[in-house]
Amino acid sequence: MVTKSEQHLRVGDSVVVPWGLDEQLTAEVTEVWGDPPKQVRVALRLEEDEEPTYLLLNASVVTPVTD
Numbered sequence: 001m002v003t004k005s006e007q008h009l010r011v012g013d014s015v016v017v018p019w020g021l022d023e024q025l026t027a028e029v030t031e032v033w034g035d036p037p038k039q040v041r042v043a044l045r046l047e048e049d050e051e052p053t054y055l056l057l058n059a060s061v062v063t064p065v066t067d
Contacts, residue, residue: 007064009037014065017042017057026065030054 009015013029027042037059043052 007037007059009040009059009062009064015040015042015062016065017044017055017062027055027062028052029062032059034059 009029009032011029011032015027015029016024017027019025025044025046027044029040030043031041033039039056040059040062041054041056042062043054045052
């Protein structure tokens with residue numbers, strides 16, 4: 001069993017990011033620090049035609065999107 005702290009995140013992975021009190025957004029991982037990952041930088045597309053918004057997050061708060 002892989003715990004959230006042991007998840008394997010790679011650049012280009014899609015992840016779910018908590019947003020506000022009850023919402024979640026999908027983002028793309030752009031950088032990863034640590035092995036196992038400790039921090040990740042993600043790109044959020046808040047508006048269709050806007051430049052992405054980048055966030056630096058603790059890896060434990062993001063959830064990989066599974067197909």
